[in-house]
Amino acid sequence: MGYSGVRGGMEAILAAERLVRRSRDHAPAEWASTEQIVLRFRLAVDRIMGEAGLYHSPTAADAFRQAEGDVLEAAHLVRAHRSTLPRLAVTEPVDPDEMVVLRRIVPANRTPDGPQLLGRTTDYTGRLLEREGDFARDRAEPRTEDDDSARNRQPERTPEQRHPRRFYQLLRDLDLVVEHGEPAEDPEPFDITRRAARPPAPRSAVLSSMARAETGALVGLWYRSILGPDGDVHEITLGDTRHGRVPLRVVHPHTGKPVQIGEIRVTEAEGIEDLDGAEEDRTRFDVGYGLCFGHNERKAIAMANLDIAWRRAEEDSPLEQLLLLTTDGLDSGGFLEHLKLPHYVTFRSMVDRKLARREARGSTGPRVPEPFGEECR
Amino acid sequence: MNREQRAALLAVAEPDELIELADACLATGSAPTVLVAPEVGCVSVQVREPVVRDRFLLGDVLACRAEVELDGSRGWSMRLGDDRAAALAAAILDAAVEAGRAGDEVDELCARVRERQRAAEHAEWAELAPTIVEFEEL
Numbered sequence: 001m002g003y004s005g006v007r008g009g010m011e012a013i014l015a016a017e018r019l020v021r022r023s024r025d026h027a028p029a030e031w032a033s034t035e036q037i038v039l040r041f042r043l044a045v046d047r048i049m050g051e052a053g054l055y056h057s058p059t060a061a062d063a064f065r066q067a068e069g070d071v072l073e074a075a076h077l078v079r080a081h082r083s084t085l086p087r088l089a090v091t092e093p094v095d096p097d098e099m100v101v102l103r104r105i106v107p108a109n110r111t112p113d114g115p116q117l118l119g120r121t122t123d124y125t126g127r128l129l130e131r132e133g134d135f136a137r138d139r140a141e142p143r144t145e146d147d148d149s150a151r152n153r154q155p156e157r158t159p160e161q162r163h164p165r166r167f168y169q170l171l172r173d174l175d176l177v178v179e180h181g182e183p184a185e186d187p188e189p190f191d192i193t194r195r196a197a198r199p200p201a202p203r204s205a206v207l208s209s210m211a212r213a214e215t216g217a218l219v220g221l222w223y224r225s226i227l228g229p230d231g232d233v234h235e236i237t238l239g240d241t242r243h244g245r246v247p248l249r250v251v252h253p254h255t256g257k258p259v260q261i262g263e264i265r266v267t268e269a270e271g272i273e274d275l276d277g278a279e280e281d282r283t284r285f286d287v288g289y290g291l292c293f294g295h296n297e298r299k300a301i302a303m304a305n306l307d308i309a310w311r312r313a314e315e316d317s318p319l320e321q322l323l324l325l326t327t328d329g330l331d332s333g334g335f336l337e338h339l340k341l342p343h344y345v346t347f348r349s350m351v352d353r354k355l356a357r358r359e360a361r362g363s364t365g366p367r368v369p370e371p372f373g374e375e376c377r
Numbered sequence: 378m379n380r381e382q383r384a385a386l387l388a389v390a391e392p393d394e395l396i397e398l399a400d401a402c403l404a405t406g407s408a409p410t411v412l413v414a415p416e417v418g419c420v421s422v423q424v425r426e427p428v429v430r431d432r433f434l435l436g437d438v439l440a441c442r443a444e445v446e447l448d449g450s451r452g453w454s455m456r457l458g459d460d461r462a463a464a465l466a467a468a469i470l471d472a473a474v475e476a477g478r479a480g481d482e483v484d485e486l487c488a489r490v491r492e493r494q495r496a497a498e499h500a501e502w503a504e505l506a507p508t509i510v511e512f513e514e515l
Contacts, residue, residue: 049436050436053436053437054419054436054437054438054439055422055436055437055438055439056438056439056457056458056459058458059439059459082419082437085417085418085419085437085439086416086418086419087418087419087420087421087437088416088418088419088420088440088442088455089420089421089440089442089455090420090421090423090434091420091421091422091423092423093423093424093425093432094422094423094424094425094435095425095427096424096426096427097427100498102501102505103508110512111512115509115510116509116510117505117508117509117510118508118509118510119505119508120508154499154502154503154506156499156502157498157499157502157506161502161506166427168427168428180428180429180430182430183429183430183431186432187432188432189423189431189432189433189434190433190434191421191434192434193421193434193437203429203431203433204431204432204433204434205433207426207431207433208433208434208435208436211433211435211436212436248420248422248438248457250420250455252380252381252384252453253444253453254380254451254453255380255381257381258381259380259381259384259385259388259455260381260385260388261385261388261420261440261455261456261457262388262389262438262440262456262457264422264438264457266435270428287428288428289426289427289428289429291424291426291435292435293435293436
């Protein structure tokens with residue numbers, strides 16, 4: 001068998017795409033609007049925004065619909081779209097302590113400063129599959145009492161309920177955590193959208209990579225460290241775990257002062273680590289930090305755990321390489337998907353090598369290597 | 378209300394109310410010069426995390442900005458999302474106030490927006506407050 005250049009397949013490719021479009025866009029069912037997807041598939045939309053690295057729920061929802069619910073493909077579409085957009089500004093540094101909490105729990109402590117606010121969650125209740133037939137579509141929204149009167153009776157939210165003091169601060173007050181102090185330098189954050197992060201990298205690159213990582217990859221890496229051979233990660237205790245809104249501010253171009261341009265929802269987690277290393281202060285804890293777009297507690301918790309694991313890792317640990325190079329969904333998914341493209345020539349050359357080796361095994365003469373660059377026949 | 382507070386409220390006003398007021402404002406005076414046409418792009422979110430106090434980039438948000446000049450005064454706006462008309466209208470209103478036009482109407486609009494924010498937060502809290510855990514000592 002020899003090699004020969006070929007072309008073709010364009011008609012088949014176009015027909016295949018038409019099949020997707022026809023089946024997806026003209027399915028015999030009601031159209032799923034952008035608004036429907038944003039409101040009914042909130043967690044998928046949030047996950048797409050985080051993994052794409054672009055916060056805009058209608059864009060993520062459109063990608064979700066186009067990708068037929070494939071979150072990784074949707075993130076890919078949004079990230080490609082993002083690459084076409086100019087950068088208008090960089091925000092002033094967001095202070096997570098300004099978060100207005102929509103959910104806030106502290107698993108490490110029953111009585112932290114501020115409330116244990118469960119918010120919108122089914123974490124504490126059994127879940128059984130609800131089939132469409134069990135659900136009366138025309139059922140009115142359940143009301144326990146008249147909403148208006150309940151709202152009117154509700155006291156104003158206190159500052160402590162809006163912005164509870166973080167548990168990390170309480171540990172600091174008790175002198176139970178390693179004191180990091182103000183950084184001696186304040187380097188500009190590494191921008192993974194402009195330059196690929198490679199070990200050794202600053203912490204800002206690691207945090208950015210984790211914030212944009214594929215959720216499953218980050219959780220898988222964390223769990224591998226719990227049950228796998230690495231031993232990089234100890235099981236942390238969670239401190240503050242929050243979902244809420246943070247304000248974004250940019251510098252006003254005319255006045256030079258910060259101006260708020262809106263708010264975004266983020267999820268934040270503190271991972272408290274028990275220090276037990278020979279060189280570590282065993283009378284104190286240290287805390288890992290996780291923060292990501294939208295409501296995605298799995299990701300924020302895994303990130304907090306891996307942050308402290310990365311900071312404590314030995315010099316020869318593979319963890320940084322794993323975090324920087326293997327958790328991006330577009331990288332890993334893209335590489336995997338490329339395997340479906342034709343590999344006719346490379347595989348043919350492997351077949352040729354097998355056959356040549358077999359032939360050489362049968363001959364008794366001296367082995368003559370093929371000259372490099374010999375033309376294919 | 379200072380200029381930054383006004384810009385923040387205009388940034389979250391509804392597009393229709395911004396456009397309506399900007400149209401009314403332009404109907405009675407000179408036309409604006411567009412210095413920066415409404416442009417959709419990214420704003421990179423920088424965070425200072427609270428443990429080691431390192432700064433890092435969380436990701437980008439979609440935003441739209443515009444800049445105009447009206448009667449010799451410049452107006453600017455930036456808002457989240459991709460509504461170009463709303464961004465342009467907000468920039469026109471900013472310039473109008475700077476030029477001494479429509480100050481009262483813009484203040485009224487900002488007051489309405491602030492009141493809506495308060496009402497929305499109050500309604501949100503009415504739903505969230507019952508989810509506060511009340512422990513019972515055994």
